[in-house]
Amino acid sequence: MQTASTNICERLFNKSICEISLLLNIPRSTxxxxxRKWKQMGTTATQPPSGRPHKMTVLGQHMLQHTLCRSRQLSAESIAKDLQTSCGLQISTTTVRRELHGMGFHGRAGVSKLYIDRCNAKRWMQLV
Structure with a gap:
């Protein structure tokens, strides 16, 4: 049984590549x-993505971000344990670090700030 796409492809094969590109308004290389793909594989469907799927789901990423916003002082190991108990995700500390890095969180020390009391605030306002 022939499908509609098969019929269309058979009809378009009678025309040149330039005529098809002008007719469909797409580049000749496309x-x-x-x-070429139709002749080799018999279909124009795309192949499934290569590689292993991500371990962290969207829910896991939200839980990770929530855990981090609750306390920024936690280590990657404690965050991984917390995610295991709350979501049931079995992830490693390396995965936690990689996901946090992807979200824009990096393990850096905070900037040291001067203690501002009333006297220092008055001095600062006089300088500015």
Whole structure:
């Protein structure tokens, strides 16, 4: 049984690549790539993505961000244990660090700030 896409492809094969690209208003390289893919694989469907799927789900990322915002002093190991108990995610500390880095959180020391009391605030306002 032939599908509609098969019929369309068979009809378009009678035309040149330039005619097809002008007819569909797409580049010639795209048309030739689609035709090549059709001849080799018999379909133009894309292949499934390569590689292993992510360990962290969207819910896990939200929980990770919530845990970090609650207390920024936690270590990656304690965050991994907390996620294991709350969400049931079995992730390593390296994965936690990688996800935090992807979210924009980095393990850096905070900037040292001067203690500002009333006297220092008055002096500062007089300088400015």
């Amino acid at each position: 048309v030739s790539g689609i035709i």
